[in-house]
Amino acid sequence: ANDLHHSCQWGSGIRWGDGPTDTGMQRLALSEDDKSVRDWFIQTMKDLKCNVTVDEMGNVFAVRPGRRADVPATFIGSHLDTQPTGGRYDGILGVLAGIEVIKTMNDMGLETEGGVGVVDWTNEEGARFPISMISSGVWAECIPLAHAHNLKEVPTVASLPTAASAPETMKSALQKIGYLGAVPCSYKSTPMAAHFEVHIEQGPYLVSANQRVGVVTAVQAYRWFRLNVIGRDTHTGTTAFEHRADALYAFAQMMVRAREVASSKGCLASVGIVEAKPGSVNTVPGEVSFSLDIRGPETELVAEVERELRTAFDAIAAAEGAGIGKPCRVEWTLDFDSPAVKFHEDCIDCVQQSAQAVVADASVADTTSLVRTIMSGAGHDSVFTSKRVPTSMIFIPCKEGLSHHPEEFSTADDCATGASVILQAVVRYDRK
Amino acid sequence: ANDLHHSCQWGSGIRWGDGPTDTGMQRLALSEDDKSVRDWFIQTMKDLKCNVTVDEMGNVFAVRPGRRADVPATFIGSHLDTQPTGGRYDGILGVLAGIEVIKTMNDMGLETEGGVGVVDWTNEEGARFPISMISSGVWAECIPLAHAHNLKEVPTVASLPTAASAPETMKSALQKIGYLGAVPCSYKSTPMAAHFEVHIEQGPYLVSANQRVGVVTAVQAYRWFRLNVIGRDTHTGTTAFEHRADALYAFAQMMVRAREVASSKGCLASVGIVEAKPGSVNTVPGEVSFSLDIRGPETELVAEVERELRTAFDAIAAAEGAGIGKPCRVEWTLDFDSPAVKFHEDCIDCVQQSAQAVVADASVADTTSLVRTIMSGAGHDSVFTSKRVPTSMIFIPCKEGLSHHPEEFSTADDCATGASVILQAVVRYDRK
Numbered sequence A, B: 001a002n003d004l005h006h007s008c009q010w011g012s013g014i015r016w017g018d019g020p021t022d023t024g025m026q027r028l029a030l031s032e033d034d035k036s037v038r039d040w041f042i043q044t045m046k047d048l049k050c051n052v053t054v055d056e057m058g059n060v061f062a063v064r065p066g067r068r069a070d071v072p073a074t075f076i077g078s079h080l081d082t083q084p085t086g087g088r089y090d091g092i093l094g095v096l097a098g099i100e101v102i103k104t105m106n107d108m109g110l111e112t113e114g115g116v117g118v119v120d121w122t123n124e125e126g127a128r129f130p131i132s133m134i135s136s137g138v139w140a141e142c143i144p145l146a147h148a149h150n151l152k153e154v155p156t157v158a159s160l161p162t163a164a165s166a167p168e169t170m171k172s173a174l175q176k177i178g179y180l181g182a183v184p185c186s187y188k189s190t191p192m193a194a195h196f197e198v199h200i201e202q203g204p205y206l207v208s209a210n211q212r213v214g215v216v217t218a219v220q221a222y223r224w225f226r227l228n229v230i231g232r233d234t235h236t237g238t239t240a241f242e243h244r245a246d247a248l249y250a251f252a253q254m255m256v257r258a259r260e261v262a263s264s265k266g267c268l269a270s271v272g273i274v275e276a277k278p279g280s281v282n283t284v285p286g287e288v289s290f291s292l293d294i295r296g297p298e299t300e301l302v303a304e305v306e307r308e309l310r311t312a313f314d315a316i317a318a319a320e321g322a323g324i325g326k327p328c329r330v331e332w333t334l335d336f337d338s339p340a341v342k343f344h345e346d347c348i349d350c351v352q353q354s355a356q357a358v359v360a361d362a363s364v365a366d367t368t369s370l371v372r373t374i375m376s377g378a379g380h381d382s383v384f385t386s387k388r389v390p391t392s393m394i395f396i397p398c399k400e401g402l403s404h405h406p407e408e409f410s411t412a413d414d415c416a417t418g419a420s421v422i423l424q425a426v427v428r429y430d431r432k
């Protein structure tokens, strides 16, 4: 826990309280602050006698060797980047728990069959470069390297700590901070026996039920889109509503409709980014671009929401500007598609057994109820590792289920529980 | 008309056709392009033997002396700045018509009692600095100089041709291009006998009725607000709708409601600028700021729309986030208030008579129907001059009533008609 806050000195974000650690985080992927924490992570792992490699996506792998050199290491992974208004736990906890595991193993002199590794995946958040989990996606060979390298940063991210006039690509940003590694980014070059990840839940289920550990069995589906609405610039003072093709008014109706449709199917639909052009008080915006994030427990449900919204948005666009025979148009671009995932039974079993063992000393009569299985609402690098190697995750509770917010918080006890569970899970998996 | 397009070489905007003049304009107030066209305007007026002065707001006054030095000049005024996606006529026509008038008077050797002036008012559009007609407002002593000098530029204006990292104020921008003049900005220092302005209608009435001149008798009321909606950042993938205080969703509902309420009262309500923070695909925006422009034929109607929207927006904000006991809040700031204006009878009469005289040679049986009285939907510098001196305006038709758009267009004939009408109106007024 000390290390966790120590690592947060690089990229401290919005202050929300008086305590020394009462700030959020603003450590966008591949920023100068991200470089600093990576440098610290590598030095820490070298000091712990790990072998460190960096691949072409800047993923950092640190391996504590095992008895056998011929089998791949079991990895603990997560990410050190954050949202622009992020907290101190999302991702950071997972990497720091990995460091704790290695320290503990060293302290105990524990030998393992295969090695045990810790990996910091690049740009998991998708906040600076708008594809989440992109670098584990390249590693899994689900996303082409060139596509990732050419991906441009989002211009609207608040206080982006980069002074470049043209938006950086992932490749130029990797080069800038010296993290464009030589190792090919692939599960073939950096193989893993398994991948475990501990993370704050980012939702309210554990905390509101007073439960201590979530055994994550699945991850819901999501799709990210960039939409463009094209209308016509015109004067706000002289143009009757019937004579407008107001791209922003069309957007507003679309956003309202998106919640209706998603709700009706037990899904989510959210807009995080919106840009209206030309951006002048007295010009009706002729162009609006926005992000749309659709999620649901099943891949097919997300597809259904998308289909209904395509129809609904077309109708909204067609109505706005019909009066002048110049209706708005709407264009969709799919940026990222993450189907629903089920984790590996073997890994889930290891986590389940470990979680029960860790909570067994809790002063509660029936400790089994302190552990529950859970589906993740958020995406994680484990989604992509699961395409190639056995994978599962561990959730711990967080205050109010709040995440992607400076006040994101988990107690030191809960963080320690997460670290203990993942340590045991790795050891159990290694012994299988 | 040649001069009009000549002057558009500085700040040419979006191309919409193949012809040499088929581009819009992007000449934001006090940009380098604005400096260039101002330099050209001053040189042109000096060549026409006018006396040129620049005041503390960068307003440029050029006066052709009359017989008597003891009476103030009658002015023709408008502006050379444009919207970010503006056209070649809005404002530019008015200044260029002024130049034509002076040229014609010189060619004819016409003597006037008082002088005749042409004025280029700074930042009429309110696009770069978000108060329209601000510099005629300071001249009329309706807006304090310090308030205007400290006004910051809008950061979202697309392709703002300024590389400053911190937003410029009007004062720093004036200094940067060397147009912070020494003359106090006041009707007391630069008095006028009257102010006339020719402008494209920017609306569809003249063009759709095949009428040639609008005698502008009044200007509708408007108010500009900046609103902030404060909600709570949270994760888009893990936060149920009931657990959100989504500032952007609240905004979307507000914008839809604004049109409903304004429509019901024969008014307009428009949003030109919207910014959502932090601006990340997978973070529900916790803060949204947007501009709101409310207009109506009567001051009281605009106030009514405002009152209804204050109530409605409060209700929308209160509902969003109620599920977590953290409802959104909405804050209003009034940036600019322009009550409805009626122009001066004497000036209206001069314009009416001049318009009839100019269209009299048209090959139509009943030429009186080619001229109509009209209320302006847009604001103009004449709004502020009318607070201090007799004022009125002349409208000419424009294609499709379109303005604040690159394709804004008026025929050379219509522009010439406007120039002829304003020449006659000035001469008529001078002789009164």
Ligand SMILES: NC(=O)NCCC(=O)O
Pocket: A090, A124, A125, A126, A132, A133, A202, A377, A378, A379, A380, B235, B237, B282
């Ligand atoms: N865990 C997390 O916040 N990941 C970011 C990707 C997502 O939006 O789900």
Ligand SMILES: NC(=O)NCCC(=O)O
Pocket: A235, A237, A282, B090, B124, B125, B126, B132, B133, B202, B377, B378, B379, B380
């Ligand atoms: N004429 C004109 O477009 N003026 C700008 C001020 C307004 O928005 O009405």
